[in-house]
Amino acid sequence: MQTFIGSNDLGSFLFTYFYIFVFGACFGSFFMVVGLRLPQKENLITPSHCDACQTKLKPWHLIPIIGYMALKGRCSHCGHHIPIIYPLFECLTGSLFMLIVYLMRFRAETLISLLFVSLLLICTVSDISARKIPNIITYPAFVILLVLRLSLSQLDPWWFTLLGAGVGFALLLLLGLLSYALLGQKGMGGGDIKLFTVVGVVIGPIPLLVTLVLASVLSLVYVGIDFAITKTLKRKLPFGPFIALAAFGSYLYLSGMWDHLMYLFK
Numbered sequence: 129m130q131t132f133i134g135s136n137d138l139g140s141f142l143f144t145y146f147y148i149f150v151f152g153a154c155f156g157s158f159f160m161v162v163g164l165r166l167p168q169k170e171n172l173i174t175p176s177h178c179d180a181c182q183t184k185l186k187p188w189h190l191i192p193i194i195g196y197m198a199l200k201g202r203c204s205h206c207g208h209h210i211p212i213i214y215p216l217f218e219c220l221t222g223s224l225f226m227l228i229v230y231l232m233r234f235r236a237e238t239l240i241s242l243l244f245v246s247l248l249l250i251c252t253v254s255d256i257s258a259r260k261i262p263n264i265i266t267y268p269a270f271v272i273l274l275v276l277r278l279s280l281s282q283l284d285p286w287w288f289t290l291l292g293a294g295v296g297f298a299l300l301l302l303l304g305l306l307s308y309a310l311l312g313q314k315g316m317g318g319g320d321i322k323l324f325t326v327v328g329v330v331i332g333p334i335p336l337l338v339t340l341v342l343a344s345v346l347s348l349v350y351v352g353i354d355f356a357i358t359k360t361l362k363r364k365l366p367f368g369p370f371i372a373l374a375a376f377g378s379y380l381y382l383s384g385m386w387d388h389l390m391y392l393f394k
């Protein structure tokens with residue numbers, strides 16, 4: 129992993145990664161819209177508006193991060209507070225895009241990484257906001273990532289992709305049925321099962337098992353912290369964000385990005 133930059137190259141280096149950040153932040157803004165609107169079966173093309181007074185936002189209000197800062201976090205018409213999660217999510221997406229391209233450079237796997245992270249981000253927004261991950265997100269993602277995994281950048285061996293999908297689907301279906309039989313409640317939504325199937329396509333069966341353990345541990349830690357703070361036990365929790373976080377962690381490790389990242393801090 130080459131990380132040494134000559135002073136002559138520094139300008140173009142910063143320029144390139146600044147643009148990748150801006151590019152990612154714009155996508156982040158779009159992912160938020162997709163994640164919020166698709167579960168509600170809302171149109172993606174309808175212009176964004178203020179939640180309180182329904183005033184349509186002007187084009188410059190939609191500029192990622194800058195629009196929020198220029199408006200000082202309030203609607204220009206009624207002064208309604210705009211949640212800070214919007215610019216933070218745009219920053220997060222921009223930073224993730226920048227990190228992926230920096231660590232992986234421009235190669236076939238980079239495209240899969242960016243699409244995979246995009247899917248995880250959209251599903252996280254969708255599951256937190258509407259407690260569901262609709263098929264209109266997971267089905268196209270399954271087809272696109274399956275084709276790319278089998279053609280552009282294969283797992284070793286290639287059939288781990290198919291096995292990963294099968295294991296992902298079967299494992300979460302089984303867990304869902306088990307929790308229904310034992311606890312009498314719907315523990316695993318269909319969206320979680322389909323998301324986990326797509327994760328299996330990208331990372332294969334073995335990292336998938338690690339992902340499931342990691343997601344379960346993360347959700348238990350969250351429930352524990354939440355209980356310590358609020359003194360109430362949340363019985364229903366969206367599992368999608370934990371799958372997304374764990375899947376990203378597993379993918380970081382699997383793709384070698386984690387090693388590169390550690391190398392930078394040595």
Ligand SMILES: [Zn+2]
Nearest residue numbers: 178181203206
């Ligand atoms: Zn308003």
